[in-house]
Amino acid sequence: MNESTLSTRPSPSTRLSGQVRIVGTGLLGGSIALALRSQGVDVVLADASPSSVRLAVDLGAGRAAEEGDRPQLIVVCVPPDVTADTIEAELLRFSDAVVTDVASVKLAPLFELQNRGVDLTRYIGSHPLAGRERGGTISARGDLFLGRPWVICRDEETPGWVLDRVEDLAHDVGALTIEMTPEAHDEAVGLVSHVPQIMASLMAKQLQKASDDAVRLAGQGLRDVTRIAASSPELWIQILSANSEAVVNILERIQDDLAEITQALRNVDAPGSRRAIAREISAGNDGVARLPGKHGQNRRFASLIVLIDDTPGQLARLLTEIGELGINLEDLRLEHAEGAQMGLVEFSVLPEVVDKLTLELEKLGWRIAA
Ligand SMILES: NC(=O)C1=CN([C@@H]2O[C@H](COP(=O)(O)OP(=O)(O)OC[C@H]3O[C@@H](n4cnc5c(N)ncnc54)[C@H](O)[C@@H]3O)[C@@H](O)[C@H]2O)C=CC1
Numbered sequence: 001m002n003e004s005t006l007s008t009r010p011s012p013s014t015r016l017s018g019q020v021r022i023v024g025t026g027l028l029g030g031s032i033a034l035a036l037r038s039q040g041v042d043v044v045l046a047d048a049s050p051s052s053v054r055l056a057v058d059l060g061a062g063r064a065a066e067e068g069d070r071p072q073l074i075v076v077c078v079p080p081d082v083t084a085d086t087i088e089a090e091l092l093r094f095s096d097a098v099v100t101d102v103a104s105v106k107l108a109p110l111f112e113l114q115n116r117g118v119d120l121t122r123y124i125g126s127h128p129l130a131g132r133e134r135g136g137t138i139s140a141r142g143d144l145f146l147g148r149p150w151v152i153c154r155d156e157e158t159p160g161w162v163l164d165r166v167e168d169l170a171h172d173v174g175a176l177t178i179e180m181t182p183e184a185h186d187e188a189v190g191l192v193s194h195v196p197q198i199m200a201s202l203m204a205k206q207l208q209k210a211s212d213d214a215v216r217l218a219g220q221g222l223r224d225v226t227r228i229a230a231s232s233p234e235l236w237i238q239i240l241s242a243n244s245e246a247v248v249n250i251l252e253r254i255q256d257d258l259a260e261i262t263q264a265l266r267n268v269d270a271p272g273s274r275r276a277i278a279r280e281i282s283a284g285n286d287g288v289a290r291l292p293g294k295h296g297q298n299r300r301f302a303s304l305i306v307l308i309d310d311t312p313g314q315l316a317r318l319l320t321e322i323g324e325l326g327i328n329l330e331d332l333r334l335e336h337a338e339g340a341q342m343g344l345v346e347f348s349v350l351p352e353v354v355d356k357l358t359l360e361l362e363k364l365g366w367r368i369a370a
C-alpha cells in the first residue's frame with residue numbers, strides 16, 4: 001500500500017475518529033501506525049531520521065507529517081532518554097492534542113517533566129507490554145499489540161476525555177488496558193521485563209566462548225530463555241538505568257537464591273542439599289504456573305486466542321460462526337481483564353485444524369492474537 005491508496009475512513013468498530021501523530025517511527029511507532037492504518041485511522045509520521053519516516057510510509061504506516069496537521073492524539077515512541085523532551089515539545093506545538101508515550105519506564109520521564117513545571121493536563125504516560133528483540137522501522141508489525149496488556153498511568157487530575165483517547169488507542173490496536181500508578185508500573189516491569197532481560201543476556205553471554213559442539217546441541221529450552229538477549233544495548237542501558245532501584249532489589253533476591261543453589265550443588269551429599277535444590281525448582285514450577293495463558297495447558301491441542309469486544313452477543317456470534325465452519329472445539333477459556341473493553345477467548349483445537357480456523361476467522365473479520 002502507498003500514500004495514494006491509503007483510506008482515512010475508520011472501520012466501524014474503531015474508536016479514534018481524528019488524526020493520530022506518531023513521533024518516532026521505529027519498532028513501536030511503526031507498529032502502532034500500521035495497526036491504526038489497518039483500522040482506517042488517519043496517521044501522520046514524524047521522526048528525527050527522515051529515512052525512517054520514508055521507510056514507514058513505504059510500509060503503509062501512514063503519511064509524512066506536514067504543516068497544518070491537526071492531530072487529536074500524539075503518541076511519542078522515541079528512546080526513553082529523549083521521551084520527556086519530546087513530550088514537552090509536542091504539548092507546546094499542538095495545543096489541543098492529547099499526548100501519550102510508550103517508554104518502558106514511566107517515573108523518570110514524569111519526574112523530568114514535573115521538575116520543568118510542564119502543564120501535564122493533556123499528557124498520560126502509557127506502556128504497551130509488547131515488543132520484539134529487534135528495533136527499527138523494518139521490524140514493525142501491525143499485529144504486535146493484539147491481546148497484549150497496555151498500561152495506562154493516569155493520576156487524579158487527568159480529565160476523563162484525555163484518558164478516553166489513550167484507551168481508544170489501545171483498543172484500536174487490539175491491546176487490553178490496565179491502569180497503574182507510575183510507581184507500581186516501574187516495580188512490576190522490573191520483575192516481568194527488565195530483570196528477565198538481564199537474565200537472558202547473562203545466560204547468552206555464557207555461550208560466547210562455548211565450543212561449537214556445545215552450541216550445536218542447543219534445544220528449545222535455551223532458545224526460550226535467551227531470545228531477548230538479542231535486544232539492543234543502547235535501548236537497555238537507558239531502561240535499566242532509569243529503573244535501577246526496582247531492578248537491584250530483584251537482583252539481590254536472585255543472588256541469594258543463586259548462592260543457595262550453588263552451595264547445595266557444591267556439596268550435593270550434605271544433609272539438606274537435595275531438599276534445597278528441589279525447593280528452588282519447585283518454587284519455579286509455582287511461579288511459571290502463575291503466567292497468564294499457562295493454566296491447564298493441554299499439549300495435545302493447539303490454542304488460538306480471539307479478541308472480542310466487550311459487548312452483548314459477541315461471544316455467541318463467534319461460537320455460531322465457528323460452528324458454521326464445522327470445526328470442533330476441544331476447550332474454551334474466557335479471560336476478561338478488569339476494566340478492559342475487550343475479552344480474550346482461548347480455544348483449544350486439534351493441531352491439524354488450527355491454521356484453517358485462524359484463516360477463516362480472520363476472513364470473517366475477527367482479530368486473532370499471536
Ligand atoms: N523495543 C521494544 O520491544 C519496546 C520498546 N518500548 C519503548 O518504545 C520506545 C521506542 O522503542 P523502539 O521502537 O524499540 O525503538 P526504535 O529504535 O525502533 O525506534 C525509535 C525511533 O525514534 C527515533 N528518534 C530518536 N530520537 C528522536 C527524537 N528526539 N525525535 C524524534 N524521533 C527520534 C529514531 O530515529 C527511531 O526511528 C522506547 O521508549 C522503548 O522504551 C516499549 C515497549 C516495547
Ligand SMILES: O=C(O)C(=O)Cc1ccc(O)cc1
Pocket residue numbers: 103104128129130131132133193228
Ligand atoms: O520481546 C519481548 O518479548 C519483550 O518483552 C520486549 C519488550 C521490551 C521492552 C518493553 O518495554 C516491553 C517489551
